[in-house]
Amino acid sequence: MQRANLTTDLSPDQSTQLSDLGIVILSGLMSAAFCGRLRSRIARLHELEGERAGAEFKQEPGCLRLANLVAKGEEFAEVIGCPEVLACVLKVLGPAIKLSSLNARTALPGCPSQPLHADMGAVVDPQGYWVCNTVWMLDDFTSDNGAIRYVPGSHRWGQLPQDSLNDPSAPHRDEVLITGPAGTVVVMNAHLWHGGTANRTAASRTAIHAFYCRSDKPQQQHQKTLLPAAVQRGLSPELRALLALDDPLNDELAHSKIRRSGFLV
Numbered sequence: 180m181q182r183a184n185l186t187t188d189l190s191p192d193q194s195t196q197l198s199d200l201g202i203v204i205l206s207g208l209m210s211a212a213f214c215g216r217l218r219s220r221i222a223r224l225h226e227l228e229g230e231r232a233g234a235e236f237k238q239e240p241g242c243l244r245l246a247n248l249v250a251k252g253e254e255f256a257e258v259i260g261c262p263e264v265l266a267c268v269l270k271v272l273g274p275a276i277k278l279s280s281l282n283a284r285t286a287l288p289g290c291p292s293q294p295l296h297a298d299m300g301a302v303v304d305p306q307g308y309w310v311c312n313t314v315w316m317l318d319d320f321t322s323d324n325g326a327i328r329y330v331p332g333s334h335r336w337g338q339l340p341q342d343s344l345n346d347p348s349a350p351h352r353d354e355v356l357i358t359g360p361a362g363t364v365v366v367m368n369a370h371l372w373h374g375g376t377a378n379r380t381a382a383s384r385t386a387i388h389a390f391y392c393r394s395d396k397p398q399q400q401h402q403k404t405l406l407p408a409a410v411q412r413g414l415s416p417e418l419r420a421l422l423a424l425d426d427p428l429n430d431e432l433a434h435s436k437i438r439r440s441g442f443l444v
């Protein structure tokens with residue numbers, strides 16, 4: 180991946196944004212060429228998968244989703260292993276992390292707003308934060324094409340929006356919209372109250388979600404079960420570790436019945 184002017188160290192400002200607001204925006208992380216490769220791969224996968232797309236996880240009305248992307252293109256290894264992004268994820272989750280899932284979401288024209296939610300319905304526990312999402316914008320996010328809204332600082336409240344708000348789908352008085360050009364990556368403490376907004380334009384907009392969790396929690400999608408053997412054999416030791424492919428605890432946790440989505444049933 181060609182990268183613009185970023186290092187693997189977080190600046191003091193980025194650290195503060197992550198801990199206080201719950202997000203940090205990495206502008207220009209993806210080159211136009213890399214964005215284009217990801218977009219083409221996603222378009223091909225939708226052609227191949229048709230109505231089954233996203234079925235390994237969940238489908239969502241008004242959207243096209245794809246799941247289990249590590250299995251579906253070598254460029255996705257660059258996404259999940261990106262050092263600049265992992266530095267931010269480690270800052271949120273601490274040193275023991277793994278990939279939880281790699282999905283894509285396309286908000287189609289007319290796609291409705293999501294309720295505010297925390298991913299996995301996760302609440303911070305005595306060991307700290309345990310979910311962190313990264314949003315790879317393959318299209319510009321604008322104020323009317325379904326950009327993500329979030330409530331700054333809500334990751335620190337230890338509460339879920341559905342337990343605290345009368346209507347998590349309603350606008351929140353403190354919400355902020357994440358807008359920016361294609362090529363931007365947003366790292367988000369996934370306990371943060373957030374959700375995609377309605378797409379009121381005639382064009383769709385797509386993002387990839389590389390979602391991470393702490394090693395002592397279940398993956399959203401158990402990578403060892405989902406990745407074909409040939410894909411697993413081709414992975415570096417670092418990526419095998421990130422995917423928790425040789426981790427008996429991860430295999431045990433895969434059987435736990437905790438919810439896997441913050442709002443989809």
Ligand SMILES: O=C(O)CCC(=O)C(=O)O
Nearest residue numbers: 284326327373374375386
């Ligand atoms: O709009 C997006 O790409 C992210 C939406 C979101 O928060 C989710 O699907 O959980």
